[in-house]
Amino acid sequence: MGVAAALVVVVVLxxxxxxxxxxxxxxxxxGAAPDPTAAPATTGTSSPSAPSASTDPDVITPATLRPAAxxxxxxxxxxxxxxxxxxxxxxxxxxxPPDPLSPxxxxxxxxxxxxxxxxxxxxxVTAERVLYHSASDQGDDIAESGVVVVPGSPPPHGGYxxxxxxHGTTGLAPSCAPSREGIDDIPYLAQLLGSxxxxxxxxxxxxxxxxxxxxxxxQSEGQxxxxxxxxxxxxxGSRTSNQVVVFGHxxxxxxxxxxxxxxxxxxPELFVAGVVSVAPVSDVDxxxxxxVGPSPDPLAVYTVASLWxxxxxxxxxxxxxxxxxxxxxxxSTIPDQCINSLAAEFAGMPTDRIFRPGWETGRAVLxxxxxxxxxxxxxxxxxxxxxxxxxxLIPYAVTTDLVDQRLCRAxxxxxxxxxxxxxxxxxxxxxxxxxxxxxxxxxxxxxxPPVDTCTGRAAG
Numbered sequence: 421m422g423v424a425a426a427l428v429v430v431v432v433l434x435x436x437x438x439x440x441x442x443x444x445x446x447x448x449x450x451g452a453a454p455d456p457t458a459a460p461a462t463t464g465t466s467s468p469s470a471p472s473a474s475t476d477p478d479v480i481t482p483a484t485l486r487p488a489a490x491x492x493x494x495x496x497x498x499x500x501x502x503x504x505x506x507x508x509x510x511x512x513x514x515x516x517p518p519d520p521l522s523p524x525x526x527x528x529x530x531x532x533x534x535x536x537x538x539x540x541x542x543x544x545v546t547a548e549r550v551l552y553h554s555a556s557d558q559g560d561d562i563a564e565s566g567v568v569v570v571p572g573s574p575p576p577h578g579g580y581x582x583x584x585x586x587h588g589t590t591g592l593a594p595s596c597a598p599s600r601e602g603i604d605d606i607p608y609l610a611q612l613l614g615s616x617x618x619x620x621x622x623x624x625x626x627x628x629x630x631x632x633x634x635x636x637x638x639q640s641e642g643q644x645x646x647x648x649x650x651x652x653x654x655x656x657g658s659r660t661s662n663q664v665v666v667f668g669h670x671x672x673x674x675x676x677x678x679x680x681x682x683x684x685x686x687x688p689e690l691f692v693a694g695v696v697s698v699a700p701v702s703d704v705d706x707x708x709x710x711x712v713g714p715s716p717d718p719l720a721v722y723t724v725a726s727l728w729x730x731x732x733x734x735x736x737x738x739x740x741x742x743x744x745x746x747x748x749x750x751x752s753t754i755p756d757q758c759i760n761s762l763a764a765e766f767a768g769m770p771t772d773r774i775f776r777p778g779w780e781t782g783r784a785v786l787x788x789x790x791x792x793x794x795x796x797x798x799x800x801x802x803x804x805x806x807x808x809x810x811x812x813l814i815p816y817a818v819t820t821d822l823v824d825q826r827l828c829r830a831x832x833x834x835x836x837x838x839x840x841x842x843x844x845x846x847x848x849x850x851x852x853x854x855x856x857x858x859x860x861x862x863x864x865x866x867x868x869p870p871v872d873t874c875t876g877r878a879a880g
Contacts, residue, residue, distance in 0.1 A: 527554075527653065532655060534548050538604055580659060584619075592762075645666050646679050663691050663693050672700075
């Protein structure tokens, strides 16, 4: 199997480069020490990324399969979905960045506006749509968008901790930005806010403001996730602390893992206390179809979208060398459509009318695939990996291999692996809610060390 279908499978329901070399294990988190009193730090430079700073067992058995119902009872929240995101009337001007964009540190707010808070959230919650500075994969200063949601309760001493949410696939057009639809699709929102956490949610580069969305490019996604936390600190000042947990599903699961890998160098002023990755894109070559043939493949759209993104981001290959003229014509609409409408364009097209023979073996394609595999450098924060045993999009065996071979064996990360029985790709968020919320709270509390299933392995 190869590169394309992996991308494919993952994103259907929802969605590296140099990174620091943290101390093995990473149980204490990464970046600056928790700062309970300081206002948001700035980089002291016009560069969009912060200055680099050093930061700070064989085959594993996943944590014992637990019942899908957790040990603690919490209200159910809305889970993330992957519907087509239409343009909301009156929002276009919000997403247009100033031209020229004056340089500023990553996370600096460009503009913000209040947005409605849905029923069912704790009393006093407020939410704002934000446009903020970030960095492209090449390090250029760019504008990104997202939302910041604030508890109604007073901030604790030192300020609210921040949970930075990374969403799954919505599409590659600027109009597919989740912030256009508000905050309804952020999972566990009531529980996180009720626990006294600020929730920041990035749209990613190229979703919201004009530009190319680097779809399944881990470095870009990780930077966007960290910069959303920085934007929350810039917006709220001393009401926030520098403690952050990054949390994502599917495409966002990849984003969360990359955020954990790059945080020490990219955002050293943040203390990343933990990484939650749910059913992440990890080994894209596991999902490429065995052969191109006369039958349609409903997942082919995601392969094409990934190749389109990589060709624009890295420039190592031309789509014309991989796709047929018929597929190229449809692919030209990728920057104008969200995922559902784009999928309809490819739905009945046989794969041999999409891909040229041998497309998946090209050197540049394989290099781009490798660059976007998480777990090739260490995470300086503990990781909670959640995977549905019945997931047919991101198979359980693939995520288990990621945890075993890369996170545990190669990087010696601290990982709690939660395999959820009877859960697939879309409903694993619901099934894992109590575990995830409790784990996040534990990382901010700091009194109970994280469980590590990377133990008892032979060296090697």
